[in-house]
Amino acid sequence: MENPFRYGEVATGVYFTDRSVELAELQADIRTGQNVVIISPRRFGKTSLVFQALELLKQEHVLVAYIDLFRTPTKDRFADHLADTIYSGLVAPFERVWQRAVDVFQKLPIRPKVTVNPDGTPSFEFAAGERSRDIERTIEGLLALPGQIASERKRRVALVLDEFQEVVAIDPHLPALMRAVFQFQGEVAHVFLGSKRHLMQRVFTDENEPMYKLAKPFPLREISAEDFAPFIRERFAATGQRIAEEAVRRVLATTDGHPHDTQELCYFTWSLAQAEGAEATPEVVDRALARVIEAEDARYTTVWEGLSPHQRLVLAALVVGAEAVYSEAYRRRHRLGAASAVQRSLERLVERELVEFSPRTGYRVPDVFLRAWIARVTAPNGGTGSRT
Template sequence: MTNPFTYGGVVGNGEFCNRTQELADLSQTMRSCGRCFVYAERRMGKTSLVMRALDKLPKKSFVPVYVDLWPTDGSASFATTTARAITSAAETKTTKLLEFGKAMFGRLRPSVSLDDSGQPKVEFGIDGRSVSKTDLTEVLAAPQSLAVRSGKTVVVVFDEFQQIADYEDDLAERQIRSSIQHHKNVAYLFLGSRKHLLQSMFLDQSRPLYRSAMHYPVGPIATKHWQPFIAKRFADANKTFSNPLISELCEATQGHPFYTQHLCHVLWSLIEPGSEVSAAQIDQAVAELLRRESHAYVILWESLTKNEQRFLRGLADRETPPQPFSSDFTRQYGLRSASNAQRAAGSLVAKDLIEREAASYVINDRFLRLWISQLQS
């Protein structure tokens, strides 16, 4: 059998665990032309979640536009990437692609060619010049124009939206706010994984996008939802995995979808058909994963300051989120003062190694957390 546990990419319908409420909420936002800021830790499955919600929309009534901003580095690449996504969502035929591109994005000099598989693709060139406010206005007006032209609701998803915080200026950020507030029959979802950057964009009164979208956090999946999902996939291969041991596995991964699926993938490969999963085999699967990642973790660990290492040790050592600036925490882990702990936390957040969670922090990489725990023991 093919291993039923997948990780590292967009998860399809058959590999999707729960998220029933999240799907219903985001689908409603799309159908009602809302504005939504969807944030989660990296690999939490927000892209898979939103893509599944898009897939459920009837094609006769909706035009989904997915814009991946991860490779963009400024207003110019934002403009061309967004224009390409809108054009590709609106048309598929070569002649229609160019016609639509010229009608909507004439300033960006559209052209059409064939990709490696022989399918038409549209490209935009700005001849090395800087992108102006007029260029961005043209690009960001396109979703509303497409809604009017098609008679459908357009749903625009900007993935990895925190990238625009690193652009050379705030031109794109300002123009997004200026444009979308006037759009009807267009829904906008802003996805991101660096919560502190995204929250500064949407919660800071001095930023253009302040309070321009509702907030929707996506968190881990509860053990009660993982239990039937995991047990069935083992049972389908004539392998038994009891609920108490599934709970132990989920405790190790803290219910994080990527790490739970990854650990299950390795464990499933270790178990022979007709066998039952044991606690020792879960430990064996964890050991194998940490062996694979050990070299990278050692390099990372050695790049950290002593106080950063101490702060991470404190987070990894606690089953429940600690109070990281308390005297008990700073004394136990050698940080000596709350100010030292605060500086270490700020640096680790900036390095995307930890994320604020209520009044504490979590280590983003759940396997790094286990590696640090083993390092201490």
């Protein structure tokens, strides 16, 4: 029987816990053309939430284009993918004949090479090695298209830029270029998704940054127990696998409703219980947790080995508790030395997305299993064996 939990990919359909409040708010924003910026640690469900919203909005005839900046490391690639998504999301719904549809790209400074995929859809390529100025003007032209299409077709348009923290790596001038175009696109809701909170926040809230006040901040938190508990029960029930109420609580107490980590722990819990032909109890959840940590051990070891001894100390301290990390008492208790050293290590850890800072929660390690893994390796007995 197939495991009823999924982690790693975008959660859709029955694998998506209905985040009804966030979903409604995001849909309402997009409907009114409000720009939003969704910031959270990785694997918190940003992409899943937006995909769900887009699916629903398409049924209301909103036109949607989505681009993932992780997949566009250079300006050329960014232009290619932008053209692809503009074509499939904003042009193809009106023009069945793609030869005619690609006319929208003919006025750009660089004309794309068009190749036809096996399924008959075209994809676009802007030749590498063109002058940088021409590529920039081409990108500018592409970015303007959603606005033009919105007014021509009298439709609301959503343009989603996922993994937006990568924008500066593609080209430091891109944010300024985007602002220049986006600020005049009242019909287009621009949705920016990103991790690396420090970067994302700076780009949108520092008045010296080009994207300053361009989008409404939309913080995405863990999924609440009221939403997650019924989801877990229902997923177990769908496969006829029993789970005790205390086991559901144990899962959520372990993961704090972290979307990815909850699905992963449930995945292992379900498969243990299934193999044993028994009800999932808190004891099964604990064994599942040990399995998850074992499965992630190689990855975490690599991460750990890449840290300086002081960064490891700071990380281990955060797992124990993270109140007033710069205070003398805290530094003495965890033998962290000077406050400036703590600050330096925290900066590196935040950059690597191992630690997350927000005014609401302070410094913390968002990855539930990494927390458990660190607690284990830094335990007085060296963490080998016995603790699980």
